[in-house]
Amino acid sequence: MTTVGEIHAVNPRMTCRRVNVYYGDKHAIKNVSIDIGRNEVLAMIGPSGCGKSTFLRCLNRMNDTIEGCRVTGTITLDGQDIYDPDLDVVLLRAQVGMVFQKPNPFPKSIYDNIAYGPKIHGLAQTRAELDEIVETSLRKAGLWDEVKDRLDHPGTGLSGGQQQRLCIARAIAVSPEVILMDEPCSALDPIATARIEELIHELREQYTIVIVTHSMQQAARVSQRTAFFHLGDLIEVGPTDRIFTRPRHPLTEDYITGRFG
Numbered sequence: 489m490t491t492v493g494e495i496h497a498v499n500p501r502m503t504c505r506r507v508n509v510y511y512g513d514k515h516a517i518k519n520v521s522i523d524i525g526r527n528e529v530l531a532m533i534g535p536s537g538c539g540k541s542t543f544l545r546c547l548n549r550m551n552d553t554i555e556g557c558r559v560t561g562t563i564t565l566d567g568q569d570i571y572d573p574d575l576d577v578v579l580l581r582a583q584v585g586m587v588f589q590k591p592n593p594f595p596k597s598i599y600d601n602i603a604y605g606p607k608i609h610g611l612a613q614t615r616a617e618l619d620e621i622v623e624t625s626l627r628k629a630g631l632w633d634e635v636k637d638r639l640d641h642p643g644t645g646l647s648g649g650q651q652q653r654l655c656i657a658r659a660i661a662v663s664p665e666v667i668l669m670d671e672p673c674s675a676l677d678p679i680a681t682a683r684i685e686e687l688i689h690e691l692r693e694q695y696t697i698v699i700v701t702h703s704m705q706q707a708a709r710v711s712q713r714t715a716f717f718h719l720g721d722l723i724e725v726g727p728t729d730r731i732f733t734r735p736r737h738p739l740t741e742d743y744i745t746g747r748f749g
Protein backbone atom coordinates (compact mmCIF):
# COMPACT_ATOMS: atom_id res chain seq x y z
CA MET A 489 0.00 0.00 0.00
CA THR A 490 1.05 3.60 -0.48
CA THR A 491 1.92 5.63 2.56
CA VAL A 492 -0.11 8.82 2.95
CA GLY A 493 1.88 12.00 3.67
CA GLU A 494 5.48 13.06 3.11
CA ILE A 495 7.99 10.25 3.50
CA HIS A 496 10.89 12.44 2.38
CA ALA A 497 13.06 14.67 4.55
CA VAL A 498 15.34 17.41 3.29
CA ASN A 499 18.94 16.23 3.69
CA PRO A 500 18.02 13.02 5.52
CA ARG A 501 20.24 11.32 8.10
CA MET A 502 18.74 7.90 7.28
CA THR A 503 16.71 6.65 4.34
CA CYS A 504 14.61 3.47 4.30
CA ARG A 505 13.28 2.14 1.01
CA ARG A 506 10.94 -0.81 0.43
CA VAL A 507 11.89 -2.37 3.75
CA ASN A 508 10.28 -5.74 4.48
CA VAL A 509 10.82 -7.83 7.60
CA TYR A 510 9.86 -11.48 7.96
CA TYR A 511 9.92 -13.67 11.05
CA GLY A 512 9.89 -17.03 9.29
CA ASP A 513 6.63 -16.89 7.29
CA LYS A 514 5.28 -13.92 9.18
CA HIS A 515 5.47 -10.69 7.15
CA ALA A 516 5.92 -8.15 9.96
CA ILE A 517 6.96 -5.02 8.00
CA LYS A 518 5.55 -4.47 4.52
CA ASN A 519 7.40 -2.40 1.97
CA VAL A 520 8.04 0.58 4.24
CA SER A 521 9.81 3.67 2.85
CA ILE A 522 10.62 6.69 4.98
CA ASP A 523 13.41 9.21 5.53
CA ILE A 524 14.62 10.24 8.95
CA GLY A 525 15.72 13.87 9.03
CA ARG A 526 18.67 15.39 10.87
CA ASN A 527 17.98 16.77 14.32
CA GLU A 528 14.41 15.64 14.28
CA VAL A 529 12.51 13.49 16.70
CA LEU A 530 10.46 10.96 14.74
CA ALA A 531 7.75 9.21 16.77
CA MET A 532 6.46 5.81 15.69
CA ILE A 533 2.96 5.02 16.88
CA GLY A 534 0.34 2.35 16.23
CA PRO A 535 -1.55 -0.47 17.90
CA SER A 536 0.24 -3.29 19.65
CA GLY A 537 1.89 -5.71 17.23
CA CYS A 538 1.84 -3.31 14.25
CA GLY A 539 5.63 -3.58 13.85
CA LYS A 540 7.00 -0.42 15.51
CA SER A 541 9.73 -2.19 17.47
CA THR A 542 10.55 -4.45 14.53
CA PHE A 543 11.05 -1.43 12.29
CA LEU A 544 13.08 0.40 14.94
CA ARG A 545 15.39 -2.61 15.26
CA CYS A 546 16.03 -2.54 11.48
CA LEU A 547 17.69 0.84 11.87
CA ASN A 548 20.74 -0.53 13.70
CA ARG A 549 20.45 -4.16 12.62
CA MET A 550 19.32 -5.41 16.01
CA ASN A 551 17.08 -7.82 14.08
CA ASP A 552 20.26 -9.63 13.01
CA THR A 553 20.32 -11.13 16.50
CA ILE A 554 16.83 -12.68 16.13
CA GLU A 555 16.82 -16.14 14.66
CA GLY A 556 14.60 -16.56 11.61
CA CYS A 557 14.32 -12.82 11.06
CA ARG A 558 14.96 -11.59 7.51
CA VAL A 559 15.16 -7.99 6.33
CA THR A 560 14.97 -6.87 2.68
CA GLY A 561 15.10 -3.42 1.10
CA THR A 562 17.61 -0.64 1.59
CA ILE A 563 18.47 1.42 4.66
CA THR A 564 21.21 4.03 4.57
CA LEU A 565 22.94 6.14 7.20
CA ASP A 566 24.56 9.24 5.71
CA GLY A 567 24.26 7.61 2.31
CA GLN A 568 25.92 4.33 3.31
CA ASP A 569 23.99 1.05 3.06
CA ILE A 570 23.86 -0.28 6.62
CA TYR A 571 23.14 -3.82 5.38
CA ASP A 572 26.36 -3.88 3.33
CA PRO A 573 28.00 -7.23 4.28
CA ASP A 574 31.34 -5.44 4.77
CA LEU A 575 29.89 -3.00 7.29
CA ASP A 576 31.15 -3.17 10.89
CA VAL A 577 27.94 -3.82 12.84
CA VAL A 578 29.52 -2.96 16.21
CA LEU A 579 30.45 0.46 14.85
CA LEU A 580 26.97 0.85 13.34
CA ARG A 581 25.40 0.23 16.74
CA ALA A 582 27.58 2.97 18.20
CA GLN A 583 26.52 5.36 15.42
CA VAL A 584 22.89 4.32 15.84
CA GLY A 585 22.52 3.75 19.58
CA MET A 586 19.55 2.19 21.33
CA VAL A 587 17.71 2.79 24.58
CA PHE A 588 15.32 0.06 25.65
CA GLN A 589 11.96 -0.07 27.39
CA LYS A 590 13.41 -1.27 30.64
CA PRO A 591 16.57 0.49 31.83
CA ASN A 592 19.39 -2.06 31.48
CA PRO A 593 22.58 -0.73 33.08
CA PHE A 594 25.52 -3.12 33.14
CA PRO A 595 26.24 -4.65 36.57
CA LYS A 596 29.15 -2.24 36.92
CA SER A 597 29.84 1.15 38.47
CA ILE A 598 28.21 4.28 37.11
CA TYR A 599 31.61 5.32 35.72
CA ASP A 600 32.24 1.98 34.02
CA ASN A 601 28.75 1.91 32.49
CA ILE A 602 29.70 4.99 30.51
CA ALA A 603 33.42 4.23 30.02
CA TYR A 604 32.88 0.73 28.60
CA GLY A 605 31.83 1.75 25.07
CA PRO A 606 34.47 4.46 24.54
CA LYS A 607 37.13 1.99 25.73
CA ILE A 608 36.02 -0.70 23.24
CA HIS A 609 35.87 1.82 20.41
CA GLY A 610 39.25 3.36 21.31
CA LEU A 611 37.75 6.82 21.78
CA ALA A 612 40.02 7.73 24.71
CA GLN A 613 43.80 7.38 24.86
CA THR A 614 44.26 8.43 28.48
CA ARG A 615 42.38 8.20 31.75
CA ALA A 616 41.86 11.98 31.63
CA GLU A 617 40.20 11.69 28.21
CA LEU A 618 37.99 8.90 29.49
CA ASP A 619 37.04 10.99 32.55
CA GLU A 620 36.12 13.80 30.20
CA ILE A 621 33.86 11.57 28.07
CA VAL A 622 32.17 10.18 31.19
CA GLU A 623 31.49 13.65 32.57
CA THR A 624 30.30 15.12 29.27
CA SER A 625 27.99 12.17 28.57
CA LEU A 626 26.47 12.31 32.07
CA ARG A 627 26.02 16.07 31.75
CA LYS A 628 24.27 15.72 28.38
CA ALA A 629 21.99 13.09 29.89
CA GLY A 630 21.18 15.47 32.76
CA LEU A 631 22.57 13.09 35.38
CA TRP A 632 25.98 14.52 36.31
CA ASP A 633 24.91 16.57 39.33
CA GLU A 634 23.04 13.63 40.80
CA VAL A 635 25.89 11.11 40.49
CA LYS A 636 29.19 13.02 40.38
CA ASP A 637 30.01 12.14 44.00
CA ARG A 638 29.30 8.42 43.60
CA LEU A 639 30.67 7.43 40.22
CA ASP A 640 32.07 4.24 41.76
CA HIS A 641 28.63 3.10 42.98
CA PRO A 642 26.74 0.46 41.00
CA GLY A 643 24.56 1.75 38.15
CA THR A 644 21.85 -0.66 39.22
CA GLY A 645 21.53 1.22 42.54
CA LEU A 646 20.04 4.29 40.85
CA SER A 647 16.30 4.98 40.59
CA GLY A 648 14.51 3.78 37.44
CA GLY A 649 14.53 7.24 35.87
CA GLN A 650 18.19 7.77 36.72
CA GLN A 651 19.02 4.34 35.29
CA GLN A 652 17.29 5.27 32.04
CA ARG A 653 19.29 8.52 31.88
CA LEU A 654 22.42 6.45 32.57
CA CYS A 655 21.52 4.27 29.58
CA ILE A 656 21.05 7.41 27.47
CA ALA A 657 24.46 8.68 28.69
CA ARG A 658 25.95 5.30 27.75
CA ALA A 659 24.55 5.64 24.22
CA ILE A 660 25.84 9.24 23.98
CA ALA A 661 29.36 8.25 25.15
CA VAL A 662 30.21 6.54 21.86
CA SER A 663 29.31 9.62 19.77
CA PRO A 664 26.17 8.41 18.04
CA GLU A 665 24.41 10.23 15.22
CA VAL A 666 21.06 8.60 15.83
CA ILE A 667 19.48 7.42 19.10
CA LEU A 668 16.68 4.85 18.91
CA MET A 669 14.33 4.69 21.89
CA ASP A 670 11.88 1.83 22.32
CA GLU A 671 9.20 3.04 24.74
CA PRO A 672 11.88 4.55 27.00
CA CYS A 673 9.40 5.78 29.62
CA SER A 674 7.06 2.83 29.91
CA ALA A 675 8.70 1.65 33.14
CA LEU A 676 8.94 5.14 34.66
CA ASP A 677 6.70 7.29 36.88
CA PRO A 678 5.31 10.60 35.54
CA ILE A 679 8.09 12.73 37.04
CA ALA A 680 10.89 10.56 35.64
CA THR A 681 8.98 10.47 32.34
CA ALA A 682 8.82 14.27 32.20
CA ARG A 683 12.56 14.43 32.85
CA ILE A 684 13.30 12.05 29.94
CA GLU A 685 10.96 14.01 27.66
CA GLU A 686 12.81 17.24 28.52
CA LEU A 687 16.05 15.46 27.79
CA ILE A 688 14.81 14.26 24.38
CA HIS A 689 13.98 17.86 23.62
CA GLU A 690 17.54 18.97 24.50
CA LEU A 691 19.23 16.09 22.69
CA ARG A 692 17.49 16.89 19.43
CA GLU A 693 19.88 19.80 18.87
CA GLN A 694 22.70 17.32 18.48
CA TYR A 695 21.19 13.99 17.55
CA THR A 696 18.51 12.42 15.43
CA ILE A 697 16.04 10.55 17.61
CA VAL A 698 13.52 7.87 16.70
CA ILE A 699 11.12 6.97 19.50
CA VAL A 700 8.51 4.22 19.70
CA THR A 701 5.75 5.16 22.07
CA HIS A 702 2.34 3.87 23.09
CA SER A 703 1.43 7.29 24.34
CA MET A 704 0.02 9.64 21.76
CA GLN A 705 0.41 12.48 24.27
CA GLN A 706 4.09 11.69 24.49
CA ALA A 707 4.44 11.56 20.68
CA ALA A 708 2.71 14.94 20.50
CA ARG A 709 4.99 16.42 23.19
CA VAL A 710 8.38 15.23 21.99
CA SER A 711 8.31 14.73 18.22
CA GLN A 712 8.30 16.89 15.13
CA ARG A 713 7.23 14.07 12.81
CA THR A 714 5.00 11.09 13.47
CA ALA A 715 4.72 7.79 11.62
CA PHE A 716 1.60 5.67 12.11
CA PHE A 717 1.93 1.92 11.56
CA HIS A 718 -0.88 -0.64 11.24
CA LEU A 719 -0.43 -4.39 10.68
CA GLY A 720 3.09 -3.91 9.29
CA ASP A 721 2.15 -1.08 6.90
CA LEU A 722 3.35 2.50 7.31
CA ILE A 723 -0.07 4.08 6.87
CA GLU A 724 0.75 7.75 7.28
CA VAL A 725 3.64 10.03 8.13
CA GLY A 726 3.77 13.79 8.54
CA PRO A 727 4.37 16.69 10.88
CA THR A 728 3.21 15.68 14.35
CA ASP A 729 0.80 18.59 14.80
CA ARG A 730 -0.90 17.78 11.49
CA ILE A 731 -1.11 14.04 12.18
CA PHE A 732 -2.89 14.71 15.47
CA THR A 733 -5.18 17.47 14.23
CA ARG A 734 -5.83 16.65 10.57
CA PRO A 735 -4.98 13.00 9.88
CA ARG A 736 -5.53 12.13 6.23
CA HIS A 737 -6.00 8.37 6.42
CA PRO A 738 -9.14 6.97 8.07
CA LEU A 739 -7.08 4.39 10.01
CA THR A 740 -4.90 7.16 11.48
CA GLU A 741 -8.00 9.08 12.45
CA ASP A 742 -9.58 6.02 14.07
CA TYR A 743 -6.40 5.38 16.05
CA ILE A 744 -5.81 8.90 17.30
CA THR A 745 -9.44 9.33 18.26
CA GLY A 746 -9.23 6.13 20.28
CA ARG A 747 -11.56 4.01 18.13
CA PHE A 748 -9.03 1.18 18.32
CA GLY A 749 -5.70 0.68 19.97
Ligand SMILES: Nc1ncnc2c1ncn2[C@@H]1O[C@H](COP(=O)(O)OP(=O)(O)OP(=O)(O)O)[C@@H](O)[C@H]1O
Nearest residue numbers: 511514516534535536537538539540541542543554
Ligand atom coordinates in the same frame (compact mmCIF):
# COMPACT_ATOMS: atom_id res chain seq x y z
N1 LIG B 1 11.01 -12.55 17.51
C1 LIG B 1 9.83 -12.65 16.88
N2 LIG B 1 9.47 -13.82 16.29
C2 LIG B 1 8.30 -13.93 15.63
N3 LIG B 1 7.39 -12.94 15.50
C3 LIG B 1 7.70 -11.77 16.06
C4 LIG B 1 8.93 -11.55 16.79
N4 LIG B 1 8.95 -10.28 17.24
C5 LIG B 1 7.79 -9.71 16.82
N5 LIG B 1 7.05 -10.60 16.12
C6 LIG B 1 5.74 -10.36 15.50
O1 LIG B 1 5.87 -9.28 14.57
C7 LIG B 1 4.77 -8.38 14.67
C8 LIG B 1 5.28 -6.99 15.03
O2 LIG B 1 5.78 -7.01 16.38
P1 LIG B 1 6.46 -5.74 17.07
O3 LIG B 1 6.91 -6.17 18.40
O4 LIG B 1 7.43 -5.14 16.15
O5 LIG B 1 5.20 -4.77 17.18
P2 LIG B 1 5.02 -3.47 18.06
O6 LIG B 1 4.18 -2.55 17.24
O7 LIG B 1 6.33 -2.96 18.51
O8 LIG B 1 4.18 -4.03 19.28
P3 LIG B 1 4.08 -3.51 20.80
O9 LIG B 1 3.53 -2.14 20.69
O10 LIG B 1 3.12 -4.49 21.41
O11 LIG B 1 5.46 -3.58 21.37
C9 LIG B 1 3.83 -8.97 15.72
O12 LIG B 1 2.84 -9.72 15.04
C10 LIG B 1 4.72 -9.87 16.54
O13 LIG B 1 4.00 -10.96 17.06
